[in-house]
Amino acid sequence: MTSIAIPPGMPQYDDVPRYDVARVRADFPILDREINGHPLVYLDSANTSHKPRQVLDVLGEHYALHNANVSRSVHTLGTEATEAYEGARAKVAAFISARSTDEVVFTKNSTEAINIVAYAFSNASLRPDGDPRFRLGPGDEVVISEMEHHSNIVPWQLLCERTGATLRWFPVTDQGRLDESGLEDLVTERTKIVSLVHMSNILGTVNATSRITARVREVGALLLLDCSQSVPHLPIDVVDLDADYIVFTGHKMCGPTGIGVLWGRGELLAAMPPVFGGGSMIETVTMARSTFAAPPARFEAGTPPIAEAVALGAAVDYLTGIGMRAIQWHEKELTAYALEALGSVRDLRIFGPTVPVGRGGTISFALGDVHPHDVGQVLDSLGVQVRVGHHCAKPVCSRFGVPAMTRASFYLYTTTEEIDALVAGLEQVRKVFD
Amino acid sequence: MQLDQLYQEIILDHYKHPHGRGLRDADDPGDQVAEAHHVNPTCGDEVTVRVATDGDVLHDISYDGMGCSISQASASVLHELLRGRGAGEAFQVHEAFVELMSGRGQVTPDEDVLGDGVAFAGVARYPARVKCALLPWMAFKDAAARAGVGVSPEVKA
Numbered sequence: 328m329t330s331i332a333i334p335p336g337m338p339q340y341d342d343v344p345r346y347d348v349a350r351v352r353a354d355f356p357i358l359d360r361e362i363n364g365h366p367l368v369y370l371d372s373a374n375t376s377h378k379p380r381q382v383l384d385v386l387g388e389h390y391a392l393h394n395a396n397v398s399r400s401v402h403t404l405g406t407e408a409t410e411a412y413e414g415a416r417a418k419v420a421a422f423i424s425a426r427s428t429d430e431v432v433f434t435k436n437s438t439e440a441i442n443i444v445a446y447a448f449s450n451a452s453l454r455p456d457g458d459p460r461f462r463l464g465p466g467d468e469v470v471i472s473e474m475e476h477h478s479n480i481v482p483w484q485l486l487c488e489r490t491g492a493t494l495r496w497f498p499v500t501d502q503g504r505l506d507e508s509g510l511e512d513l514v515t516e517r518t519k520i521v522s523l524v525h526m527s528n529i530l531g532t533v534n535a536t537s538r539i540t541a542r543v544r545e546v547g548a549l550l551l552l553d554c555s556q557s558v559p560h561l562p563i564d565v566v567d568l569d570a571d572y573i574v575f576t577g578h579k580m581c582g583p584t585g586i587g588v589l590w591g592r593g594e595l596l597a598a599m600p601p602v603f604g605g606g607s608m609i610e611t612v613t614m615a616r617s618t619f620a621a622p623p624a625r626f627e628a629g630t631p632p633i634a635e636a637v638a639l640g641a642a643v644d645y646l647t648g649i650g651m652r653a654i655q656w657h658e659k660e661l662t663a664y665a666l667e668a669l670g671s672v673r674d675l676r677i678f679g680p681t682v683p684v685g686r687g688g689t690i691s692f693a694l695g696d697v698h699p700h701d702v703g704q705v706l707d708s709l710g711v712q713v714r715v716g717h718h719c720a721k722p723v724c725s726r727f728g729v730p731a732m733t734r735a736s737f738y739l740y741t742t743t744e745e746i747d748a749l750v751a752g753l754e755q756v757r758k759v760f761d
Numbered sequence: 762m763q764l765d766q767l768y769q770e771i772i773l774d775h776y777k778h779p780h781g782r783g784l785r786d787a788d789d790p791g792d793q794v795a796e797a798h799h800v801n802p803t804c805g806d807e808v809t810v811r812v813a814t815d816g817d818v819l820h821d822i823s824y825d826g827m828g829c830s831i832s833q834a835s836a837s838v839l840h841e842l843l844r845g846r847g848a849g850e851a852f853q854v855h856e857a858f859v860e861l862m863s864g865r866g867q868v869t870p871d872e873d874v875l876g877d878g879v880a881f882a883g884v885a886r887y888p889a890r891v892k893c894a895l896l897p898w899m900a901f902k903d904a905a906a907r908a909g910v911g912v913s914p915e916v917k918a
Contacts, residue, residue: 700804700829700893701768708764716804730805730827759768760830 344653351649352740354379365710368745373528373556373689373736374714375578378642382581385641389634397633398607398624412633415640416623422643423573424564425590432589432596432623433636437555438478440574440589441522443626444551445482447599448520452490458598460549463519465491470514470521470548472497472505473726476528477719479553483522492519499726503530503679510542518548525573526556529718529734530679531662531689533557540569549595555579559738560658560687562651571595577635582642586635589626596622603628646739654739658688661737665690665746669735672753678727688737691718694753697760699733705756711749766883767890768830775834775877780841785823787813792820795907799900801892806832810839810900812908819843819851819905824897831881831890836897838877843901848910854878858898862891 333339352358355377360367369377389411395404397412413428420428434440451457452464463469469483473496487494495513498506505523514521521543526533536552543550551572557563558573559580565573572595577586591599601608601619605628610618619625646654663683669675674695680686694702703715714734717724724730735749787794796811806828813821822844824836843851857874858881866886870879884894905911 698806698829698833700806700831700890704767704887704890705764721805724805730807759764759773 343656344650346649346653346657346739348657348740348742351379352742354381354645355740356380356383358740362710362712363708368709368711368748370735370737370741370745370749371712371714372559372738372741373579373734375584376559376581376738377740378581378583379645381645382583382638382641386583386634386638389637394634396630408633411637411640412631415636415643418640418643419588420590422563422647423558423590424566426566427593429621429623430565430590430593430596432591432626433631434574434587434589434626435585435632436578436587437553437574437576438482438587440587441478441551441553442482443589443602444520444522444572444574444591444599445486446602449486449489450600450602454600457600460519460595461599463487463490463492466517467492467519468495468515468517469493470495470497470518472523473499473722474503474505474527474530474532474534475522475524475720475722476553476555477721478555479522479524480722493517497523499530499723502681503527503532504685505532505534507538510538514539514542514546514548516546518543518546520549520551522551523553524556525552525554525568526560526687526689527679527720527723528556528689529691529720529723529732531686531691531736532679533561533685533687535685536568536570556687556689559646561655565590577639577642580639580642581645582639583635585632586639591622593622596626599625601625601628605629607631649739657739658737658741659683661741661743661746662686662688662690664743665735665737665749668746668750672750673757675753678723678729678732688741689734690736691732691734693729693732694756695760697756699731701760702733702753702756705759706749706752709748709752709755711745711752713749763883767887769880769883771877771880772830772834772884775837776830779833779837781823781844782825782837782840783823784809784811784825785813785821787821789813789815789820791815793908795904795909797900797903797907799896799903801828801832801896803892804829806893806896808832808836808897808900810836810897810904812901812904812910814848814905814908814910816848816909818847819845819910822901824900826897828896829890829893831884831893832896835881835894838881839897839901842876842878848905851905852911855898855902859895861885862895 393407395408397409420431448461451461549571552570554573554575558575572591578584608628676693678691699715792813794813798809808826810824
């Protein structure tokens with residue numbers, strides 16, 4: 328056997344960042360709860376994550392001590408609130424290695440972020456002087472995939488309806504990977520935008536995007552990555568990813584609900600027409616017409632979710648404090664453990680990659696013929712919280728020929744004992760329905 | 762919560778051995794036949810209920826679908842309870858079942874009216890599952906209305 332020496336100064340194989348999961352769990356008050364007489368086993372973090380005390384405290388303190396509207400007041404509280412809000416933007420920008428803080432637009436969630444892009448395209452298409460990169464009409468194409476969450480399907484279907492453009496999509500392989508074999512035919516000179524999920528919320532697949540990015544650049548299209556499931560779990564660097572837009576949401580990354588992010592390349596955001604009109608997004612307003620603020624304000628009409636943004640900043644601090652590499656590694660180990668443990672359950676079928684490579688800690692499965700609703704109900708009686716249903720990704724369910732799936736998803740606070748509880752619970756399900 | 766209140770033996774039995782499953786044509790060519798397909802958008806459960814009636818008697822209620830034990834057992838119970846009944850009587854049973862399911866566990870079911878349907882009393886305590894139990898009943902109501910009996914075709918769970 329030849330051993331390959333890694334040069335000194337480079338990361339070594341055993342150089343894996345670790346953290347104390349028990350200490351992390353102590354930060355999350357809800358993890359002390361009992362459900363139906365059992366300790367809570369929360370395996371639904373892909374749906375929404377729990378929030379550590381550090382985030383809850385910031386949320387409460389903002390309202391208790393610094394509450395005021397942002398970007399419009401000269402008074403002290405207004406200044407504090409504005410600084411906190413803009414400070415959160417800077418934290419988020421640093422978290423994803425954005426070149427500029429102005430590339431971070433706060434939204435309500437990922438869904439709103441995708442819709443902003445889709446409607447900016449729509450609005451540009453209506454204007455004769457609209458930037459040609461955003462103008463869509465008959466003959467133009469939008470490319471998505473069969474693996475998308477509904478939030479990355481429906482806005483594009485609606486955009487195509489409004490503009491006469493055509494929607495096309497990448498298929499999914501039997502292994503639950505993106506089928507890139509038709510890339511050259513799918514992404515062509517007709518393509519205006521490719522909008523893909525970075526990590527599937529249902530299959531757990533993490534898509535390798537470099538081939539697609541190269542093709543997108545070759546044909547002069549734009550690339551949006553839905554990072555709702557990846558930003559919370561992996562180190563994300565938008566420069567490395569080389570996308571044009573990414574979207575993600577606060578509540579899946581230890582932050583509150585009601586706050587999400589659209590990141591876009593500065594010059595693209597600057598060229599995009601506004602979507603929502605109202606306060607804060609203007610430069611000047613007369614009764615006849617208005618001119619608009621530069622991004623990100625142009626896309627943040629009205630009073631934004633200020634406290635939520637500030638708390639998202641706290642969530643980013645929290646995750647950074649533990650280290651995204653460490654979180655990624657923890658979940659990789661959990662995923663490997665879970666894939667093996669679930670693989671030992673009789674008559675259990677995993678949808679998506681069955682190896683812990685190119686996938687995250689979200690595993691969907693079927694247990695024999697037992698309907699996922701019934702699986703979830705029995706598990707709930709044991710305190711095990713999983714998601715059941717179509718996971719807002721009905722085309723994936725159709726692709727694998729089932730109406731619904733059961734999904735277990737992990738996060739930084741998940742333990743192998745919780746995966747054991749899931750496996751034991753599945754035996755219980757079997758007892759009820761066999 | 763007690764799981765066996767939800768998954769009563771009667772429900773599991775109807776689920777594992779459904780009564781009258783499968784969509785059928787009317788025996789009597791003079792019957793009005795109509796069907797309705799309902800889905801539960803949150804979980805993807807689906808059921809199609811078909812009603813064959815001469816306007817007075819529900820000669821057959823056939824169904825097909827896929828879904829959880831609660832929705833499929835409920836369809837089986839629906840078939841058993843309402844097939845062959847007069848339309849007016851059937852809608853009284855329908856009303857009693859809807860009342861039971863909407864009662865958050867506070868309604869005491871009448872076994873004389875609801876038969877095996879009383880087993881669903883426990884389901885009413887699980888708000889997330891009430892829609893599962895009601896799915897075939899709402900499809901039935903639409904199908905019956907389309908076949909010319911009943912109240913309104915626009916009823917939704």
